[in-house]
Amino acid sequence: MxxxxxxxxxxxxxxxxxxxxxxxxxxxxxxxxxxxxxxxxxxxxPVHIRDAAKAAMDAGQTRYTAVDGIAELKAAISAKFSRDNGLTYSASQISVAPGGKPVIFNALAVLVGAGDEVIVPAPCWVSYPEMVRLCDATPIIVPCGADTDYKLTPDALAAAITPRTKWLMLNSPSNPTGAAYTSNELEALANVLRDHPQILILCDDIYEHLVYDDFKFATMAEVAPDLFERTLTMNGVSKAYAMTGWRIGYAGGPDWLIGAMRKYIGQTTSNPCSISQWAAVAALNGPQDxxxxxxxxxxxxxxxxxxxxxxxxxxxxxxxxxxxxxxxxxxxxxxxxxxxxxxxxxxxxxxxxxxxxxxxxxxxxxxxxxxxxxxxxxxxxxxxxxxxxx
Missing domain, CATH: 3.90.1150.10 (Aspartate Aminotransferase, domain 1)
Structure with a gap:
């Protein structure tokens, strides 16, 4: 058997x-x-996104692409990061995958293994701890209750860090709570992380555009530019543009990390759907109103x-x-x-x-x-x- x-x-x-x-x-x-x-x-x-997909099919854009995204989509992602977050990424610092989940898994897979730890503030998205386990590492679940608005505090972060810590997962706004970190709260976490150069930060910003009541979105690489080389800023088109089935996620990060992810993708999923990539170009470059x-x-x-x-x-x-x-x-x-x-x-x-x-x-x-x-x-x-x- x-x-x-x-x-x-x-x-x-x-x-x-x-x-x-x-x-x-x-x-x-x-x-x-x-x-x-x-x-x-x-x-x-939106109609203009669907039209872009149809045009891509009619133009014969139905073949293999570069494993981690077409040049046009990487340019659109770079422009989005600059426009929305004040971040500068070159094409070699951008990875595109068939959904946000593969982006996160790829980043974990190239950096962690048995004996490594990943800090996951909870409540957390159901897949974070399981993806860590799939990579043979150990998720360190840090409870964050209603008394802290379901957000990780600097003291709780410091207490969870060990010599085996490789990643901190930050999801803002959060699934499942909708909690979101302010610039000041991110800076306070950055002050802890500066004392631990072995730790990378994975910022899952997939709900970036869904904030209310004049809340101002911020992300770690924007707030703490000195941590840029240690931060992977992940996003996608699924939630903001109602494109869950199109399966396009992306991230910006340091060359060494994105290069390792590119190598990994080349032996696993290979490129995301070519038609979806052209639709994502229209989503990011098109009207946002x-x-x-x-x-x-x-x-x-x-x-x-x-x-x-x-x-x-x-x-x-x-x-x-x-x-x-x-x-x-x-x-x-x-x-x-x-x-x-x-x-x-x-x-x-x-x-x-x-x-x-x-x-x-x-x-x-x-x-x-x-x-x-x-x-x-x-x-x-x-x-x-x-x-x-x-």
């Missing part, structure tokens, strides 16, 4: 994908399901969800400054958030994700990347389950 490798046996299944699939299965059975589990915009990919309308819609939905959920018995949450999630404390009504999430799916027809999947038990993550009508109906169903505060 053939046995699976130790590597795959120690990795957990993605809870977000599992819950989303469970919702799909119930829908296929004819159930009325409102899915608030997936981290996916409900808007369509539609993002204001989307942000307005997201902020309206967030405010409605936060108000309704805080009005239910046993639930509480903060109004997050970014992303499109509300992270709800449900510890007053259950000691098993996974069971609660499954019960809500089966009995109320509302799909969510348990906080334990994000290393934050006692919570539920709701995505508000859904229509106003769906969100109102979901809240009505949840209110019927939990009851209203008097």
């Amino acid at each position: 053939t046995h699976l490798s130790d590597r795959i046996s120690r990795v957990a299944t993605s809870a977000t994908m599992a819950m989303t699939q469970a919702a799909r299965d119930l829908k296929a059975q004819g159930r009325d399901i409102i899915s608030l589990s997936a981290g996916e915009p409900d808007f369509d990919t 539609f993002l204001n309308d989307w942000r307005t819609a997201y902020a309206r939905r967030r405010d409605m969800m936060v108000q309704r959920l805080n009005g239910m018995k046993g639930l509480s949450c903060q109004a997050p400054p970014g992303a499109f999630y509300v992270f709800v404390d449900c510890s007053a009504v259950t000691d098993n958030d996974s069971d609660l999430a499954m019960s809500l799916l089966r009995e109320q027809g509302v799909a969510t994700v348990p906080g334990s999947a994000f290393h934050a038990p006692g919570h539920l993550r709701f995505s508000y990347a859904a229509s106003d009508e769906e969100l109102r109906e979901a809240c009505d169903r949840l209110e019927a389950r939990f009851g209203r505060l008097s």
